[in-house]
Amino acid sequence: MKRLILRHCHSPPQINSIQSPLRSKFLSLCDSGDLLTAILLLNSADRCFLPSEPIIFASLLQASTRSFSFPFGLQIHSHILKAGLDADRFIGNSLLSFYFKLCPDISVTRKVFDVLPVKDIISWTSMVSGYVRAGLPVESIKVFISMSDFGVEPNAFTLSSAVKACSEMENLGLGQCFHGKVMVRGFSSNRVISSALVDMYGRNSRIEDARKLFVRMPEPDAICWTSVISAFTQNDRFEEALGFFSSMLQRISGLVPDEFLLGTVLSALGNLARSRQGKEVHAKVITSGLSGRVVVESSIIDMYAKCGIVDDSRQVFDRMENKNAVSWCALLGGYCQNGNFNAVLDLFQEMDADDNQYSFSTVLRACAGLSAVMQGKELHCHFLRIKGGRNVVIESALVDLYAKCGLVSYAHRVFLNAATKNLITWNAMICGFAQNGQAGQAIEMFNDMIKGGTRPDYVTFVAVLFACSHTGMVEEGKKHFRSMNEEYDISAGIEHYNCMVDLLSRAGMLEEAETLVLDSAYRDDSSLWAALLGACATHRCPALAERVAKKMIELEPGYHLSYVLLANVYKTIGRWNDALEIRMLMRKRKVRKEAGRSWIGAQNSSLDSQRYVNSFHSASVEFKELAAGMEAVPYSAAQLELKSATAPVKEVTYLLKAQQRNLQKEVFATFAVKLI
Missing domain, CATH: 1.25.40 (Serine Threonine Protein Phosphatase 5, Tetratricopeptide repeat)
Known part of the structure; x- marks a missing residue:
């Protein structure tokens, strides 16, 4: 009983005289950041003489958060319990803020929230927004529903966090419900909520709704402008995104764009291959003092790579003082986008990629580009060994790899076993079926995706139209071509028109x-x-x-x-x-036909070797020797070994099997190339 009385005795009369000096002392230590002295003072104080003012412990928690001192914060939490101040709402919210920002395990934060005796709107909003930041949007919505059940009315910050959760989930219906709630509660003019709604509509490919919402804003701030520019960039409307950026600079005088806005603009410029304007933005980054920011420098690397200037990407990368996974992946992706797949594999050897899913997926894309299924399988096994689990990014890349290497059954098996299937996973499988002559399965997969609620995008329709063209499904192809714009608001691109021309041409409908x-x-x-x-x-x-x-x-x-x-x-x-x-x-007119090129895997072409493929050019000496060797082979099974004057340089062994039918010859050749 004595312990219970002490626990709830916030202001014992015998220590009133020392509260003011203690308060000044602790607040001074918090301001100076001397947490160690503050903790020593707390530990040395007699239990009856512990400070009892909530502002002291709240200040100590805030100081711990600012200095990223998780152990000190835990000790302060224990002193809060000893002082019986855990029921104070101010301290409870400070505890939530501390755990959300410093504790890596959000389940611990949830336990702190659950034991709070009093939960106000700030407590609930902290949980809703905290789950969004932790990448758990579904849990965020569950907390919002629980808050409503307890009769707590949401404020503007709660609603903006809930809308962000809908954006992360790409749940358009739920997002529209929250939009209605925003309008009913009179928060339509709130800039934070408006920017979150613009982002939500953008992520769900409702770009015109995002535009209408933005246009209605009386005075959009920089955050609102960034949201609408990002929305148009994410939906491949790069010209319009840059138009919004230009309008923003004209309307907001003296605005200095932040690193996130500049990163979005650089992405749009890269996708439009506008290297000159990209260099201007690069200069703006330098003059704005943002050149040391990893986010913006990674965007610059990506921009130059998309413009085909990979050497400039490499120079920016080499000058970076601090490189993280994003910057490494930007350069890897740049090499991959420009078809320099061997450079991807070489660069992958230099980085520590065990904890980065995107580097794995980029290297798997490089293996797919090289049709290097052996190296892809090595990476697959390596990922399973270090991670031992499933990852939607890696699984999507594996589906793409196996499909492009002709192993559709492998790709389908990975797809079926994937715990989570996002749009990229569906697209990879649909493309895999279409490119390997299984158009019927591609169309069936597309229908399953629609039934499952996944919204198709630009790439999806390229695969579907490709499948239709290779099966002669003219009416089906026309239907999907029309539905792109009518149902999904996707403008047909050059790839879609190529598929439609091929579809109509195969059917003999050349005039159409x-x-x-x-x-x-x-x-x-x-x-x-x-x-x-x-x-x-x-x-x-x-x-x-x-x-x-x-x-x-x-x-x-x-x-x-x-x-x-x-x-x-x-x-x-x-x-x-x-x-x-x-x-x-x-x-x-001096127009020359480009010579054909093919390649085969070189001996020992694994991830540990420095050369992964051997290239054959139709105009090269090796090709001419190969052609001469094939002509010299009789029409019965034979072996031929050719050695040139530089015999040590290369040895080529051909195993040929041929049949004669009338005046035609069908030659099946298997050969191995050894490079010394």
Whole structure:
């Protein structure tokens, strides 16, 4: 009983005289950051003479939070319990703030919250926002519902945190419910909530709703501008994102963009391949004193890589004093985007990537680009060994790797065993089926994704239209092409038009394909006309072929494919003289056909070797030797070993099997290349 009385005796009369000096002493120590002295003073004080004013312990907790002193904060928490001040709301909220910011285990923070005798709106808001910051949006919404059950009314900060949770969950329906709650409670003009709503609509691809909400804001601040610019960038509306950025600079005089806004702008510029403007923003970063920030410098690396200037990316990376996982992954991704897959594998050897999922996924993409399934399997095993669990980013990359290497059954197995399937996982599997000739399964997978509530994006429709074109599903393809804009507000890009031209051309609907190209925003893109010209050769339509080829040559006089495809059309219908004239025209204009290139894995091409593939060029000496060797082989099984004058440099062994049928030969060759 005595202990209980002492616990709830906040202001014992016998120590009133010392409270004021103690308070001044502790507050002075908190201001100076001398936590060690404060803790020693608390530990040395007699229990009856402990300070009993909540502001003292709240100040000590805040000082511990500022100095990232988790052990000191735990000791202060124990003294709070001894002093019987744990029921004070001010101290309770300070404890929540301390644990949220310093404790890595959010379940411990939840226990602190659960034992608070009194929970006010600040306590509930701390839990709602804390779960969002911890990446647990579902738990955040559960806390919000519990708060409503207890009759606590949300304030603007609570609602903004709940909207952010909906953004993380990409739950449009729930986000719209909170939008309605915001309007009912009269918070529509609140900038924090408005910026959160813009972000929520942007993440759910409702970009026009985000625009309307932003336009209604009377005086948007920098946070609101950043939200709308990020929303348009995330939805690949880069031109409009840069337009908003320009408007922001005009409307807010003297604004110095922060690192997050500059990172978003650099991302938009990179995706538009605007290196000149990107360099201007880079200069702005330097003059603004932000060049040492990892976030913005990683964005600069990514921007230069997307503009195809990987050497500049490497220079920025090498000059960085502090490199984290983001900067390493930015350079890895840059090499991967530019097809320099060997550099990705080399760079991966230099970094400590055991704890970074994105570096693993980037290297797996490089393996997919090289069709290096052996190295991909090594990485798969390595990840399982160090992590021993599942990860949606890695599993999506594995699905993509195995599908691109032709191992669709492996890819499907990884997909089925994935604990979580996001849009990237679905896209990888749909693309895998489509690219490996299993179009029916790709369409079925797309329908399953829609039924499961996952919203398709730009890439999804590229895969679906590709699948339709390779199975002759003309009406199905037209339906999906229309639904992109009508149902999902996705503007058709060059890839979608290429698939549609291929779909219509395969079905012999060449005139309709030509009309589609002429009516599109990409009528001046030579790749569309090239696809149509190739179909003219298949269906023997010289009149259309000449018209299309003329258009292609107007657009790109130096593009060799225009001449080659037209010559092939003439050959198919027996107009050999016309085909010869096209070839002569190529010589006259000095247009050269690009030589083909292929590669095979070199001996010992594992992750530990420095050379991963051996490249063969159709104009190279090795290729000519290979062709000569194949001609020398009789039509029965044989082995041939060729050695050039520089025999130590290379040894090529060919194992050939051939059959003769009329005047045609079918040669199956298996060869190994040893580089010394």
